[in-house]
Amino acid sequence: MSATDSLAGSLNLQTGLRRKRQLRLALIWGLFILFTAWCVNGTIIEDTDWSRIGGRSGVLASFGRYIQLDLGLVSELILPTIETFMMACVGTVLGCFFSLPVAWLGAANVTPSRHILYPVGRFLMVLSRSVHEIVWALIFVSAVGLGALPGILAIAMRSVGFISKITAEAIENIDAKPVEAIRAVGGNQFQVMYYGILPQIYPVVLATVIFEWDINIRRSAVMGLVGAGGLGLLFFRQMNSFNYGGVTMVILAILLLIVLGEVISHYLRKAVI
Amino acid sequence: MAVLSVRNLKVRYSGKGPEILKGIDFDVEGDDFLAIIGPSGAGKSTLIRCVNRLVEPTDGTITLLDQDVRALKPRALRELRRDVGMIFQEFNLINRMSVMDNVLSGRLGYTGNLRSLFRHFTKDDIRQALDFLERVGLSDHVDKRADELSGGQRQRVGIARALMQQPKLLLLDEPTSALDPKISQEVMALIREIAKELRVPALCNIHDVQLAKEFCNRIIGLQDGIKKFDGETRTLRDADLEDIYAMEVL
Numbered sequence: 001m002s003a004t005d006s007l008a009g010s011l012n013l014q015t016g017l018r019r020k021r022q023l024r025l026a027l028i029w030g031l032f033i034l035f036t037a038w039c040v041n042g043t044i045i046e047d048t049d050w051s052r053i054g055g056r057s058g059v060l061a062s063f064g065r066y067i068q069l070d071l072g073l074v075s076e077l078i079l080p081t082i083e084t085f086m087m088a089c090v091g092t093v094l095g096c097f098f099s100l101p102v103a104w105l106g107a108a109n110v111t112p113s114r115h116i117l118y119p120v121g122r123f124l125m126v127l128s129r130s131v132h133e134i135v136w137a138l139i140f141v142s143a144v145g146l147g148a149l150p151g152i153l154a155i156a157m158r159s160v161g162f163i164s165k166i167t168a169e170a171i172e173n174i175d176a177k178p179v180e181a182i183r184a185v186g187g188n189q190f191q192v193m194y195y196g197i198l199p200q201i202y203p204v205v206l207a208t209v210i211f212e213w214d215i216n217i218r219r220s221a222v223m224g225l226v227g228a229g230g231l232g233l234l235f236f237r238q239m240n241s242f243n244y245g246g247v248t249m250v251i252l253a254i255l256l257l258i259v260l261g262e263v264i265s266h267y268l269r270k271a272v273i
Numbered sequence: 274m275a276v277l278s279v280r281n282l283k284v285r286y287s288g289k290g291p292e293i294l295k296g297i298d299f300d301v302e303g304d305d306f307l308a309i310i311g312p313s314g315a316g317k318s319t320l321i322r323c324v325n326r327l328v329e330p331t332d333g334t335i336t337l338l339d340q341d342v343r344a345l346k347p348r349a350l351r352e353l354r355r356d357v358g359m360i361f362q363e364f365n366l367i368n369r370m371s372v373m374d375n376v377l378s379g380r381l382g383y384t385g386n387l388r389s390l391f392r393h394f395t396k397d398d399i400r401q402a403l404d405f406l407e408r409v410g411l412s413d414h415v416d417k418r419a420d421e422l423s424g425g426q427r428q429r430v431g432i433a434r435a436l437m438q439q440p441k442l443l444l445l446d447e448p449t450s451a452l453d454p455k456i457s458q459e460v461m462a463l464i465r466e467i468a469k470e471l472r473v474p475a476l477c478n479i480h481d482v483q484l485a486k487e488f489c490n491r492i493i494g495l496q497d498g499i500k501k502f503d504g505e506t507r508t509l510r511d512a513d514l515e516d517i518y519a520m521e522v523l
Contacts, residue, residue, distance in 0.1 A: 177365040187381040
């Protein structure tokens with residue numbers, strides 16, 4: 001066997017391997033394109049009422065209607081904007097309160113019962129997140145009627161999942177040493193949590209709450225679509241009365257609010273970390 | 274009358290796990306500075322944690338300050354723990370709290386929930402904490418966060434926290450193994466000095482035999498959950514040490 005022979009051998013092996021990989025890649029791409037085409041056919045091509053779109057100019061004209069801003073709406077926007085902001089704040093605070101017991105149940109190392117209450121805590125986390133905020137709002141509108149209250153409750157319920165999950169994980173990852181020290185000085189259960197656990201988790205929890213609050217501003221902006229207060233309600237009314245310029249105004253207000261939330265949470269997060 | 278007396282102490286962490294302590298007997302008298310030496314894995318940390326039931330013994334009796342430790346209900350156990358100051362290998366401080374708050378946390382056993390919620394300790398506690406911080410040489414660091422200090426300083430905070438309890442017994446779990454040799458000497462000297470001053474006996478896990486010989490009046494040698502030596506420091510011979518560390522593979 002010479003050196004050139006073994007080189008030729010590994011060259012063959014390499015080209016064979018590469019050919020195989022290329023084939024596999026081509027197959028994956030082919031399947032992806034087929035799948036996308038199937039989806040497009042089912043949703044867009046067969047499901048669209050093409051006759052109603054009525055040509056390029058028609059589409060542009062429809063968009064154009066949104067550009068003629070209805071500036072007369074400004075005075076009507078102020079209160080719902082503030083209400084939306086307040087709903088997000090109160091909903092987040094309430095969500096934090098609900099999250100505390102859920103996180104306590106659902107953190108493996110502090111849960112009062114590993115076999116019964118721990119799964120309950122975990123289930124509540126999943127439940128909160130798997131039900132959309134609009135669905136929560138519908139439930140609460142039917143329970144407590146129209147207005148900001150069902151919106152606040154919906155936001156609180158929807159916030160529990162994320163906040164409690166992150167909190168529970170933070171609790172599970174704490175350093176046990178300070179906990180041991182507080183037990184050793186004769187501290188009770190509350191003191192162990194407050195001195196041993198809380199100082200370790202609060203930066204993570206606060207950052208999460210700020211993030212959730214930021215998201216909740218978006219959520220509270222659409223609550224009104226189902227009658228749960230805030231800017232969404234105004235949006236719904238403009239849409240129903242075909243006042244497209246008004247719709248744009250509401251959207252701009254929402255945008256403004258979200259940018260504001262973004263800026264505030266940026267600075268809050270900096271202050272916490 | 275011994276401050277602490279341990280008889281036939283056995284510990285097993287789980288039902289079928291290995292026995293960590295296999296029947297240990299010893300006493301701690303009023304002026305003892307007792308070292309527990311032995312190779313790692315011998316059960317030193319487990320033994321010391323049985324005294325205030327941070328670890329639950331499986332068998333035997335522990336009598337501490339005339340109380341049967343194993344029989345205590347949770348509230349009585351917490352009250353007993355208040356009398357036992359503990360100093361840890363890795364200091365076990367609350368990193369995000371100030372030195373002062375860490376020291377004050379030594380009083381939690383005497384502080385109600387509402388007061389603890391607002392970290393509202395009594396004026397006496399605060400005065401006491403300042404005194405102890407001066408005693409351990411940390412007067413200039415009172416308001417710093419605990420994680421800003423060096424290892425030696427952190428252990429001094431740990432010492433001050435234990436002193437806040439006005440302990441009747443000190444448990445020291447490898448107080449120097451996270452420290453360099455010079456600082457270790459200083460810390461051990463400080464602890465012994467304070468223990469003497471306050472007339473508090475101490476039970477000290479330590480793997481450094483030289484430090485044990487230098488600072489402790491009595492030594493217990495532990496090997497694989499069995500007591501191999503128990504006597505005054507001056508009676509410890511090299512042969513005893515070889516016996517204690519016989520199983521350690523270097």
